[in-house]
Amino acid sequence: MIGLFMAKVQLAALAFTITALIFLLYSLSVPSVPQSPPPAGAPPAVSGGIKSLRNFSSYEELVRFVSLVAEAEVAYGYVPFAVAPAVAWTAVPVAAQVAGDSARRVFSTTNVQVAGVDELDIVKTDGRIIAVASGERVYLIDASARRLISAIKPNGTAEGLFLWGGVLAVVTVRYPIGGGAVASTALEIYDISDPHAPAARGAVVYSGTLVGARMINGTVYLVLSTPARPEGVPRVNGAPIRPERVYLVDPLPTSFTTVAAVDLNSGKMGEVSLLISQATWIYMSATRLYVASSGSPYAEALAKALGILADVAPGEVGASIKSELQRGNLTGALKIARSYIASLPAAEAEEVLRRVSTALSAYVFNETTRIHVFSVRGVDVAYQGYVDLQGRVLDQFSLEEYKGYLIVATTASNYTASLVEPKPILPPIPTTDVGINVLECTGSQCSERRVVIRPPPSPPYWPPVFDVVITPKGESLNNVFVVSPAELRVVGRLGGLAKGERIYAARLIGDLFFLVTFRQVDPLYAVDVSNPEKPAVLGFLKIPGYSEYLHPLGGGMLLGVGVEDGSLKVSLFDASNPRDIKEVAYVKMEGSRSPALFDHHAFTIRPDKRLVMIPVTAGHYGIPAGIAAISFSEGLKLLYLMEHWGAVRSLYVNNTVFTIATDSVKMFDIDTFKELAEIPLR
Incomplete structure (x- = not known):
């Protein structure tokens, strides 16, 4: 050996x-x-470190x-x-x-x-x-x-x-x-x-x-x-x-x-x-x-998982996966692997995945960003x-230009990987009405109510998936870099921020770079970048949950779309004094999620009506059930849930709200939220 x-x-x-x-x-x-x-x-x-660009x-x-x-x-x-x-x-x-x-x-x-x-x-x-x-x-x-x-x-x-x-x-x-x-x-x-x-x-x-x-x-x-x-x-x-x-x-x-x-x-x-x-x-x-470019730990982990699977799979299957990997065709190897796993009885598939996942967990993956x-x-x-x-860049909002400088937020950590277990072909689909419990708080005043949603017209088809999940190993550290793109060098750095946590959201507003990190609570940091050579934390707020997307509302107010206890949470922050940030209101939708958590294009705002619209799921079914209309005129309040199963976008033209799914478009009155019409997309 x-x-x-x-x-x-x-x-x-x-x-x-x-x-x-x-x-x-x-x-x-x-x-x-x-x-x-x-x-x-x-x-x-x-040159920026390149002695000879060729x-x-x-x-x-x-x-x-x-x-x-x-x-x-x-x-x-x-x-x-x-x-x-x-x-x-x-x-x-x-x-x-x-x-x-x-x-x-x-x-x-x-x-x-x-x-x-x-x-x-x-x-x-x-x-x-x-x-x-x-x-x-x-x-x-x-x-x-x-x-x-x-x-x-x-x-x-x-x-x-x-x-x-x-x-x-x-x-x-x-x-x-x-x-x-x-x-x-x-x-x-x-x-x-x-x-x-x-x-x-x-x-x-x-x-x-x-x-x-x-x-x-x-x-x-x-x-x-x-x-x-x-x-x-x-x-x-x-x-x-x-x-x-x-x-x-x-x-x-x-x-x-x-x-x-x-x-x-x-x-x-x-x-x-x-x-x-x-x-x-x-x-x-x-x-x-x-x-931004990097050696993706996901890609490396997936390639390693496929290589391990090739060694435990039957001869012909293993040889085919190895052949695709040797040719550099990761997607071809993955296709063979998924077909093989899907063909196995449940117990046998679980055993194969357990063996591969156990072997995969022995490897460590890491990443830097260029x-x-x-x-x-x-x-x-x-x-x-x-x-x-x-470290690693979270998303495009981790990069922002500021007065000729580039501000970059990264999370630095090592990673381990494991396999995702086979998913059932069909998830639980509601056949009766389902509801969302809504908790609305402004200051110390809170009220609770329930919104009922009708079931979807037909269940979707979700095939089983062979995939990997990467998780941080050890204590992660977060950094804010200030880069001069003209000189291609780092001119300022704030390192070691929020040890053991990772960045979930970032947004530059004026001279302040807001960061959300998370492990058990949600620290919202206000980083002053007015002096590019010396970025500094002015203040932070710690609350349960975390925000995935931050949106400026003006006047020092900031809206956060995130998660608390597995449920969708929309928070209103007062950051007018960055040394003393406050969460002044929130709306929490029990058991719900939103595409706006990972895609900011799903977020729509109507400033003159103090209205925000995002798609939300109902219960734990994972399918958008409609578009939530949330008022931020006095605190936060869910005004209405415009029912439209599968809707992932909303927009408005004058006083009409259009909710968009892949198979239909619905129209609602922006003031009464009465449904006006529906257009099938055929």
Whole structure:
């Protein structure tokens, strides 16, 4: 056994040495090419720890390099993501922006992080029409007439939409069948100036899966990922990206991360791609795009779990999983594993999962984050460099720009992993009326009541899942970093915050960076970043539960959407004095949850009516039962629960609230909450 162990160590060391030699060889042979000049007003390009930013002189050279890296990765034992062959369509000029009559209407927009930077979502409106992405269709609804007027069938599954004047941009994705293939992401452009007759105006197709998307003044920015392998070389409309626009950043990259820009009015495009570790989150301001990358402990744990399963599964199944892993096709291996587990009797499946989970628990996984900085102006995108930070970024709200600096919050910890047990095919589905107990408190005055919800029309189908769960090991620590993107260095740091807890939510409001950490109670921290070199905690509040999303209300008031004792809780905080933060009111819905806990696009606010709307589940069934309308005019109060099973979004146009599910749209009066109409999406 000792001899086998030493042989593995020697093999790993040899693989690492080969990788280092490969990188050194290409560092000497690949010509160093100056970066594209930054646009006017953008910060100058700085190395940021990269001694020589290098690109490739030919497509053949690029393929040769990633082929060698792929061989070294297999020998070293690391399995990157693999996704699948691009499908190409011909691009044609797009329609010009068309002005509508939306200026005379009051309507909600997508809840975004940065004003002026739109985010991809499944629902968009200009006050005139409502566009809803649902699977392989996009439906257009006349907001005034309250009726479905047309439907679009894009070439793939609609991931989300952008709306710019009379132009609708649909982001679609296709996952071709077959291991080792690469997924494709398309930006399809439609002229909807006449929404009764939408007309296709072109499409741009990129290889890769979507990491994130933004839009500024009609220019769409897509961040895409493909594996660092020959089949993963980024393609645009079927043609490989120009090799001089691909930069080698990490010594042993696991993916191509491509930033693509498309002007919806002119059809102009621009791309730049980096060979780096897996991209996780993006953040965008008016002049910069930031991409966070890390070696995901989830991905590493899943790959390890699949490798363990391959050793305990029957010969043919185990060999198939190993074959997919050796090819770097993590999704293909996972598909085989899930099919195998689903085919077993319950007792046998539990025993296999127990053995795999026990072996998996012996491994420790950890993570650091690298922030990549791009300057942007229209379709001109220039890579500036990177900065490395300790820990993991929670989500996009953990990154915020402040007076030319980037504020980043991370949680640093080690992780262990275990397997998720097989789920029953059908969860408990209500067949009779169910209710939500509502507790409303303002100050010391509390009242309790019960809201009754009718059962859903039909139960959903939930297949069993083979997956891993990662959990922190030991005491975690939280950090706030202040980064100069112009100099690509950390200028200030607040470390060791909330030992043993992790960050659940973050939000920058003025000079204050609010953080929510959690283990047993919910500390809401107010961090002063007015002096970037010396961020400091001004005050904090500890209450039961935790907040997952924070939303500023103005006047020092802050709304938190979170969980307490397993139930949905909406809290109103008075942070006007950051040294003495108070929770002044809350609404708690027993047994309920909300998509707004993990997707801020599900949060809708009507400031003039002091009204917030979020989808909520009923009981423990996990299905949104409707949209909760919560008033924050005097404390917090649940005004009404607009019943709509499956509703995951809400928006308003004038005095009509639209609740959106994948199969229907309902309309309610915003003052009385009377149901006005329902539109099936067919």
